[in-house]
Amino acid sequence: MIHTNLGRIAMLAGTAVAASVTVASAAPDRPECIAPAQPGGGFDITCKLAQAAMTEADILPSPMRVSYMPGGIGAVAFSTVVGQRNDEPGTIVAFSAGSLLNLAQGKFGAHDVDDVRWVASIGTDYGAVVVPADSEYDSLSAMMDAIKADSGSVILGAGGTIGSQDWMKAALTARAAGIDHKSMRFVAFEGGGDCATALQGGHVQACMNDVGDSQAAIDGGAPLKLLAIFADERLPGKLAEVPTAKEQGFDIEWPIVRGFYVGPEVSDEDYQWWADSFKTAMEAPGYAALLQSRNLLPLPMTGEELDTFVKTSVADYRTLATEFELVRQ
Amino acid sequence: METLAFLMHGFAVAATPTNLGLAAMGAVVGTMVGVLPGLGPVNAVAMLVPVVFALGLPPESSMILMAAIYIGSEYGGRISAILINVPGEASAVMTALEGYPLSRQGLAGVALSLSAVTSFIGSLLATIGIVLFAPILSKWALAFGPVEYVALMVFAFACLTGLLADQPVKALLAAGIGLALSTIGIDANSGVMRYTFDMPNLIDGLAFSTLVIGLFAISELLILLQTHHGEKSVQIPKGGRKLFNLSELRFTFPAALRGSAIGFFIGLLPGAGGTVGSALAYSTERKMAERSAKTNRFGNGDLRGLATVEAANNSASNSNFIPMLTLGIPSSGTTAIMLGVLTLYNLTPGPMLFTSQPDLVWGLIASLFIGNIMLLAMNIPLVGVFARMLTVPAWVLVPFIVVVSAVGVYSGKSASFDLVLMVAVGAIAYWLRRLQVPMAPLILGFVLGGILETNLRRALSLSAGDAQILWSSWIAIVLWAAAVAILVLPHVLRRLLPPEARLSED
Numbered sequence: 001m002i003h004t005n006l007g008r009i010a011m012l013a014g015t016a017v018a019a020s021v022t023v024a025s026a027a028p029d030r031p032e033c034i035a036p037a038q039p040g041g042g043f044d045i046t047c048k049l050a051q052a053a054m055t056e057a058d059i060l061p062s063p064m065r066v067s068y069m070p071g072g073i074g075a076v077a078f079s080t081v082v083g084q085r086n087d088e089p090g091t092i093v094a095f096s097a098g099s100l101l102n103l104a105q106g107k108f109g110a111h112d113v114d115d116v117r118w119v120a121s122i123g124t125d126y127g128a129v130v131v132p133a134d135s136e137y138d139s140l141s142a143m144m145d146a147i148k149a150d151s152g153s154v155i156l157g158a159g160g161t162i163g164s165q166d167w168m169k170a171a172l173t174a175r176a177a178g179i180d181h182k183s184m185r186f187v188a189f190e191g192g193g194d195c196a197t198a199l200q201g202g203h204v205q206a207c208m209n210d211v212g213d214s215q216a217a218i219d220g221g222a223p224l225k226l227l228a229i230f231a232d233e234r235l236p237g238k239l240a241e242v243p244t245a246k247e248q249g250f251d252i253e254w255p256i257v258r259g260f261y262v263g264p265e266v267s268d269e270d271y272q273w274w275a276d277s278f279k280t281a282m283e284a285p286g287y288a289a290l291l292q293s294r295n296l297l298p299l300p301m302t303g304e305e306l307d308t309f310v311k312t313s314v315a316d317y318r319t320l321a322t323e324f325e326l327v328r329q
Numbered sequence: 330m331e332t333l334a335f336l337m338h339g340f341a342v343a344a345t346p347t348n349l350g351l352a353a354m355g356a357v358v359g360t361m362v363g364v365l366p367g368l369g370p371v372n373a374v375a376m377l378v379p380v381v382f383a384l385g386l387p388p389e390s391s392m393i394l395m396a397a398i399y400i401g402s403e404y405g406g407r408i409s410a411i412l413i414n415v416p417g418e419a420s421a422v423m424t425a426l427e428g429y430p431l432s433r434q435g436l437a438g439v440a441l442s443l444s445a446v447t448s449f450i451g452s453l454l455a456t457i458g459i460v461l462f463a464p465i466l467s468k469w470a471l472a473f474g475p476v477e478y479v480a481l482m483v484f485a486f487a488c489l490t491g492l493l494a495d496q497p498v499k500a501l502l503a504a505g506i507g508l509a510l511s512t513i514g515i516d517a518n519s520g521v522m523r524y525t526f527d528m529p530n531l532i533d534g535l536a537f538s539t540l541v542i543g544l545f546a547i548s549e550l551l552i553l554l555q556t557h558h559g560e561k562s563v564q565i566p567k568g569g570r571k572l573f574n575l576s577e578l579r580f581t582f583p584a585a586l587r588g589s590a591i592g593f594f595i596g597l598l599p600g601a602g603g604t605v606g607s608a609l610a611y612s613t614e615r616k617m618a619e620r621s622a623k624t625n626r627f628g629n630g631d632l633r634g635l636a637t638v639e640a641a642n643n644s645a646s647n648s649n650f651i652p653m654l655t656l657g658i659p660s661s662g663t664t665a666i667m668l669g670v671l672t673l674y675n676l677t678p679g680p681m682l683f684t685s686q687p688d689l690v691w692g693l694i695a696s697l698f699i700g701n702i703m704l705l706a707m708n709i710p711l712v713g714v715f716a717r718m719l720t721v722p723a724w725v726l727v728p729f730i731v732v733v734s735a736v737g738v739y740s741g742k743s744a745s746f747d748l749v750l751m752v753a754v755g756a757i758a759y760w761l762r763r764l765q766v767p768m769a770p771l772i773l774g775f776v777l778g779g780i781l782e783t784n785l786r787r788a789l790s791l792s793a794g795d796a797q798i799l800w801s802s803w804i805a806i807v808l809w810a811a812a813v814a815i816l817v818l819p820h821v822l823r824r825l826l827p828p829e830a831r832l833s834e835d
Contacts, residue, residue: 072531
């Protein structure tokens with residue numbers, strides 16, 4: 001019952017938009033955002049952000065439905081949208097840089113980056129090195145020097161397995177410091193939050209986490225500090241005090257882009273409708289506040305531009321994976 | 330007495346008509362999702378998030394609603410475990426062990442009412458524990474790193490030898506199958522796919538709900554098909570009691586207290602929670618009962634086993650809130666979502682929450698008291714209704730539960746793969762059950778094995794492969810010693826004690 005109502009309202013709204021804006025076709029029926037994970041994680045936040053932004057900018061009159069399709073670190077949702085649900089104009093799926101990394105390492109099975117249509121990126125986070133507030137290290141270079149002297153002196157934790165984004169950040173930093181990444185002490189946790197907990201308990205000495213979650217934890221009073229951020233330039237606001245890894249002599253950037261894709265058989269008109277709508281939504285005045293409350297930074301890309309970005313990223317990740325001997329066969 | 334003032338303030342927040350109404354609603358919804366395996370508090374809370382926002386509820390109200398659902402589901406989980414041997418929640422696996430035999434003997438009403446009361450005792454004690462000790466105990470959660478988790482899991486496995494009683498070889502076999510199943514999926518350390526056969530649906534491993542429904546509900550359905558279709562499952566004896574009597578309460582009260590204490594401490598540890606807590610409590614009681622053969626009815630419906638398990642899992646689900654409120658650390662799927670909701674209100678969960686949001690924190694704690702009282706008040710009168718469900722022929726009841734559970738599994742994952750898997754698991758479980766392989770060690774092996782393996786791997790990567798790290802902390806050493814004691818002591822005692830004390834082996 002709810003669905004048919006939503007659909008009807010969406011259609012009405014679609015005709016209204018079509019009448020006033022010439023480029024846009026009708027809004028698709030039953031818009032739905034698939035978060036390819038359990039409720040509560042980063043993909044959930046991504047979908048909820050799109051839901052809020054689309055409502056705020058009056059593009060969709062009632063909130064878009066958010067559904068969950070956990071499984072295979074996003075592989076289940078990817079293969080569903082490539083396969084059975086490949087032409088649903090109203091269905092968008094959240095992705096992150098982590099999904100692209102998995103795609104590059106062949107963890108999504110036979111599927112490739114060309115198998116879906118990349119619609120929009122709606123925000124980004126950056127990788128960060130987090131240590132306890134009373135850590136003996138006050139810079140990334142000091143910590144890397146200590147690792148160089150004795151690889152057992154610092155145990156790095158991360159919210160993912162070998163080959164995950166967090167591991168990549170650690171391996172890249174090690175390489176930039178002239179250390180063999182295989183000699184690094186690395187412990188895999190389930191998500192950055194678990195790692196931050198272990199950090200506070202003194203079980204590991206540093207976490208390769210994300211800026212957003214870490215800053216939120218620090219704001220909440222967790223005794224942690226940021227040593228470095230893997231961004232091109234210093235971030236705005238209170239994060240401006242934290243130096244980039246680049247400044248400290250490690251030329252590494254690790255943006256964690258969040259966005260959406262649609263199925264391969266979705267028509268050009270519908271694809272364009274989503275791209276245009278996201279563009280409008282991200283230009284709306286309230287959007288900055290929505291991003292900020294979710295600890296994200298702006299990185300608006302839509303349509304063609306995002307498509308190019310995604311394909312370049314995947315190619316880069318693939319090179320890295322080969323260099324670190326992560327891709328077998 | 331600053332704490333008392335805060336608590337009074339909390340009651341003022343929780344006792345507004347809106348918040349009382351929300352707590353009641355949460356208790357009802359929680360009990361319902363708790364009864365059904367496959368639908369858990371995580372699903373219910375996740376579905377409620379948009380509703381909460383649409384209603385524009387203040388943060389403390391939405392927390393109160395979600396907390397009520399969470400604790401309600403613990404009360405609900407026991408009902409299906411006792412009545413039809415299908416645990417509604419992970420933590421109710423142990424409930425079925427003694428609860429189901431009791432209901433087969435026509436004592437469903439007694440089992441339901443007694444377990445409602447011990448659930449309440451566990452919850453109440455844990456909530457008092459939160460009020461008194463929350464800030465001090467938050468350190469305990471942090472002290473548990475990979476090493477300590479390994480020792481805790483080994484201790485838990487040692488305790489589970491208490492389940493071996495009737496069929497030791499088959500129980501060990503079942504635990505082994507559970508352990509093996511827990512290795513399916515992406516390796517948490519190296520990222521290598523194990524036993525996934527290139528199927529994306531298996532990358533994350535087997536889902537607990539799929540496994541539980543297959544092992545318990547589907548196999549029950551198959552057994553039902555094999556036996557008579559038409560018979561009523563249980564004849565409730567005429568004039569049979571619906572409520573427990575005082576001597577039964579007195580008999581089980583110490584067990585409930587012990588269960589509450591065990592559940593409380595295990596519940597503090599992120600990830601462990603009610604399942605491990607109730608398993609430990611059950612094994613403790615069973616070991617203790619074996620010392621006197623006269624009253625020991627474990628395995629055939631011992632009230633103490635039921636009482637301690639329910640006290641433990643409710644205590645654990647309440648003390649779960651301590652790491653969440655004091656450290657901002659989610660200790661279960663449900664508390665993770667609750668923390669996520671807080672960030673949407675622009676509140677940052679963490680150690681500051683206690684001081685910056687007293688309304689929210691103390692309102693929530695007070696609502697745990699209120700919610701538990703509501704749940705008790707709701708559950709006791711409903712005992713009769715639930716017990717009467719047994720007069721519904723099993724061939725109606727079990728398929729109904731299976732269908733609703735399947736819907737739950739499907740809606741949680743939107744993938745038909747899990748439904749197929751569920752049926753396949755059920756078929757295998759049917760075969761195993763016909764061979765008298767018990768299901769409880771299997772599911773516990775699955776749950777504990779996963780935690781054991783990831784933490785063992787973590788501990789060994791902390792030390793670069795040096796196994797000495799496993800007994801490098803005091804907590805770990807104590808747990809190892811306790812594990813050894815549990816395995817060795819009974820045999821030593823048996824040698825030392827005079828022969829007439831050996832009656833328990835029959």
